[in-house]
Amino acid sequence: MNPAAFARTQEIAARASTHRAFRWLHLQEQRIQTWQREAVSIPAPPFGEHDRASWFADRFREIGLCGVHLDEEGNALGWLRAPQAGEPVVLLSAHLDTVFSAAVQIAPVQDGSLLRAPGAADNGAGLAALLALAAVSAAEPEAYTANVLFAANVGEEAEGNLRGMRHIFERSAVARDVVASIALEGAGTETLVTRGLGSRRFRVVLNGPGGHAWTEPEIANPVMVLAGALARCVAEPIPQHPRTVFNVGCLEGGSSVTSIPEQATALVDIRSVSADELVRLEVLLYRSVEDAVLASNAQASRGVLTFRIECIGDRPAGALDPQSPVLASVRAVDRHLRLRTEERIGSTDANLPLAQGRDAVAMGAGGTAGGIHTLKEWYDSTGRELALRRILLVLLDVSSAEYLQALPATGRVRGATRS
Numbered sequence: 355m356n357p358a359a360f361a362r363t364q365e366i367a368a369r370a371s372t373h374r375a376f377r378w379l380h381l382q383e384q385r386i387q388t389w390q391r392e393a394v395s396i397p398a399p400p401f402g403e404h405d406r407a408s409w410f411a412d413r414f415r416e417i418g419l420c421g422v423h424l425d426e427e428g429n430a431l432g433w434l435r436a437p438q439a440g441e442p443v444v445l446l447s448a449h450l451d452t453v454f455s456a457a458v459q460i461a462p463v464q465d466g467s468l469l470r471a472p473g474a475a476d477n478g479a480g481l482a483a484l485l486a487l488a489a490v491s492a493a494e495p496e497a498y499t500a501n502v503l504f505a506a507n508v509g510e511e512a513e514g515n516l517r518g519m520r521h522i523f524e525r526s527a528v529a530r531d532v533v534a535s536i537a538l539e540g541a542g543t544e545t546l547v548t549r550g551l552g553s554r555r556f557r558v559v560l561n562g563p564g565g566h567a568w569t570e571p572e573i574a575n576p577v578m579v580l581a582g583a584l585a586r587c588v589a590e591p592i593p594q595h596p597r598t599v600f601n602v603g604c605l606e607g608g609s610s611v612t613s614i615p616e617q618a619t620a621l622v623d624i625r626s627v628s629a630d631e632l633v634r635l636e637v638l639l640y641r642s643v644e645d646a647v648l649a650s651n652a653q654a655s656r657g658v659l660t661f662r663i664e665c666i667g668d669r670p671a672g673a674l675d676p677q678s679p680v681l682a683s684v685r686a687v688d689r690h691l692r693l694r695t696e697e698r699i700g701s702t703d704a705n706l707p708l709a710q711g712r713d714a715v716a717m718g719a720g721g722t723a724g725g726i727h728t729l730k731e732w733y734d735s736t737g738r739e740l741a742l743r744r745i746l747l748v749l750l751d752v753s754s755a756e757y758l759q760a761l762p763a764t765g766r767v768r769g770a771t772r773s
């Protein structure tokens with residue numbers, strides 16, 4: 355426990371403005387539920403988040419945020435105060451996208467505190483919390499020394515590859531000024547994602563002339579060559595620590611048992627909490643495939659094999675420094691609220707800033723949920739208020755003058771120089 359962080363939390367929790375915010379969160383649960391239901395009812399498939407983002411921009415304006423707009427990537431952004439170049443910024447975000455295609459019917463059903471809909475929790479819960487936090491912050495902007503950027507961002511799920519976060523942290527004007535970022539993700543009151551599980555996904559395709567297996571045995575067989583290359587990868591040791599997985603999720607090619615196929619395809623998923631392991635296994639995959647194809651072509655007397663490897667998924671790995679000021683802040687708040695900080699590894703929007711060495715976490719947005727990523731997804735907002743208080747106290751702390759003064763001198767540029 356960091357005594358300075360705990361002292362700041364105690365002071366913040368005792369402020370009259372904090373009590374007013376807590377009261378608003380207590381009294382406005384119905385409004386928060388309505389926001390959540392409305393947001394969830396607007397389809398937001400990967401690369402199809404525009405309608406939900408526009409709805410969000412309207413809510414941001416209603417709440418009274420400044421500079422509300424959709425950026426080039428499609429993120430809905432709003433500021434606590436009109437932004438000034440070079441000022442410290444805290445990012446509070448929640449992803450807009452769902453895993454469901456535009457064809458999936460979303461008809462949310464509310465039954466008391468229970469909301470049933472695809473995406474009700476992931477990330478309906480995070481989006482509802484984002485609006486609630488934006489509303490209480492906009493009512494008392496003087497409680498924050500840092501400016502706060504509220505973002506309902508695109509591209510968190512699968513093929514989105516964190517494109518919303520990537521835009522904010524790699525290409526936006528504000529990238530180098532973000533001192534802390536908090537992604538609101540799904541349900542849960544005590545959850546805190548401090549390590550980002552990285553993944554690189556590939557489609558490997560081998561092509562050849564194909565032929566008759568008995569009369570043309572000299573022709574190279576892409577299925578057998580690919581299988582040999584993958585076997586070489588799998589024979590390589592994969593570490594338990596840092597936890598790493600190499601998976602061939604799909605292997606296909608050919609159409610008849612007596613033919614030499616013309617094509618073979620494999621889908622490969624490499625995941626690790628270590629960025630170094632991701633790179634090592636990616637290199638292993640490339641080398642194994644290339645070596646196997648070259649060896650086959652050196653032997654084959656007729657027709658050569660060609661190969662290509664496409665990256666079909668990319669999320670960087672990263673972990674929060676155990677000495678991170680954001681982590682100290684969450685721990686202090688959790689102690690104040692008598693919560694047990696549940697540190698987790700996850701694949702969230704926090705991966706991107708974590709991979710840049712920044713102070714970033716993902717926090718649960720309260721309540722409970724089940725059936726995530728299925729049509730039976732549900733969310734129960736019972737007890738949400740406690741999680742919203744937790745997020746608010748952390749947000750107030752990491753935006754406070756005392757917190758900003760205590761940041762290491764290099765803290766602001768650490769991420770920016772590596773990005």
Ligand SMILES: [Zn+2]
Binds near residue numbers: 449539
């Ligand atoms: Zn999510």
